[in-house]
Structure formats: structure tokens, C-alpha cells
Amino acid sequence: MIKEFKEFISKGNVMDLAIAVVLGAAFTAIVNSLVNDIIMPIIGLIIGGKSFENLSITVGDAVxxxxxxxxxxxxxxxxxxxVFLIIKSLNKFKKKKEEEPEKPSEEVMLLTEIRDLLKNKYNS
Structure with a gap:
């Protein structure tokens, strides 16, 4: 069982997933800081110096x-x-140049020739 667990852990997919989770957590901290420390104060100034965090309604004992x-x-x-912008950028870099269609294989060319000959024979 321990051997199977070691094999499971050492597989690339598990390691990739672990790295993605760690990077995702770090990325979330960056975005939260961007929102909380930069964007929200600017929005607060625009709406009259109020902070969204402090907006609340008290109903009885519930806030x-x-x-x-x-x-x-x-x-x-x-x-x-x-995330959209990152994926869009990555796709732009990965996008291959438009390739010319590959030359058909010999079999495909032969079948195409046979088709055309049959078409001409029955259409004449």
C-alpha cells in the first residue's frame, strides 16, 4: 500500500495539481491585495469616502x-x-501559424483519382 501511495504521489498529474494549488493560493493573495488595498479605496473615494467593508444592515441582533x-x-x-487575460495571452503565444494543408497520402490521392474517374464515367 505504501508503494502504491508513493507511485501515486510521484505521478506528474498529482505534482502538477499540487503546484497549481500553491500558485493559485499565492495568486489569490495578490488579487485580494489588489482589490482591498488599491481598487476598493479608489472606489470608496468615488462614492464619497465610504468603505464597502463597513456597509451593513442590522436587523434585530443580526448584522x-x-x-x-x-x-x-x-x-x-x-x-x-x-485569469482570462492570462489564458488569452498564453493561447496567443501557443497559437501556431496557419500551416498549409499537408499533402494527401498516396492512398488518398489514388482514391480521389478513382472517384473522379467514376464521376466522369457516369456523368458522361
């Missing part, structure tokens, strides 16, 4: 922090935008 919800939505939109 509904809708400002935190708004901030989470902005975080999600920004993370999605950054």
Missing part, C-alpha cells in the same frame, strides 16, 4: 454585512478577468 458581499463579487470579477 447583514452586504458590503463584504459586494467586495467578494468584485474580487471574483477581477480574478476572472486576470
Amino acid at each position: 447583514i454585512k452586504y458590503g463584504m458581499f459586494i467586495q467578494s463579487i468584485i474580487n471574483y470579477i477581477l480574478i476572472s478577468l486576470v
